[in-house]
């Protein structure tokens with residue numbers, strides 16, 4: 001890669017390695033408490049209900065850039081690596097991936113929008129609690145894999161003792177494809193839904209990246225791989241590429257928003273309608 005490429009740092013803003021969920025700090029306690037709540041309350045029934053409610057897309061009409069600006073009001077309590085406004089994270093990851101993949105404009109836009117679903121936390125979008133918006137994601141309807149961070153907190157989840165849900169395959173069959181798997185509810189699945197239902201012309205790989213970017217147990221640890229079909233395996237290659245820029249671009253180096261805005265507006269126009277239903 002040329003010297004102009006993106007260089008992934010080894011430590012985060014707080015002097016720890018990235019995604020270090022055990023480092024002792026004030027911030028870490030909040031993150032762990034976040035996962036206690038998330039693992040306790042995300043159940044199969046809860047997700048089914050959320051998919052139905054938000055599938056209506058009747059909360060608001062707005063454009064993509066408008067949403068980027070709105071996202072600045074959201075604080076993510078699950079993230080041990082980031083305390084910048086969310087719009088910084090969107091632009092930092094998009095600009096980082098753009099450096100290394102200058103011709104894949106769909107990847108730049110994918111990075112820009114991948115976290116927009118976090119607006120679920122805002123009152124106008126139902127004001128969902130943090131545990132139903134952010135954090136790593138995992139399948140419901142089958143056993144919780146040990147690869148999930150803070151796995152111990154699943155023991156208070158009602159699904160944990162449900163015999164239909166607590167075997168390796170649970171309600172699924174091997175290689176059924178991730179599209180058939182019910183994932184914990186949050187910003188990933190919601191933004192996937194919004195993009196798809198509003199008729200984006202982004203490629204399938206982009207939708208996959210948006211939908212599973214928080215599924216670290218799969219894309220980082222290889223857990224749940226038996227649920228993937230061939231198409232998922234292809235798309236996973238892009239997700240692994242994307243992840244580097246999502247995670248390691250989190251830094252204090254600010255992007256000049258006004259300077260890059262025209263470029264991203266042109267991408268939004270290329271791949272999305274002017275107004276979307278949310």
Ligand SMILES: O[C@H]1[C@H](O)[C@@H](O)[C@H](O)[C@@H](O)[C@@H]1O
Pocket residue numbers: 076078079080115134135136137213214215216
């Ligand atoms: O804390 C992070 C969150 O900030 C990210 O947006 C999400 O995608 C991650 O998977 C999660 O663990």
Ligand SMILES: [Fe+2]
Pocket residue numbers: 114115187213214
């Ligand atoms: Fe995310």
Ligand SMILES: [Fe+2]
Pocket residue numbers: 089114115246
């Ligand atoms: Fe992100």
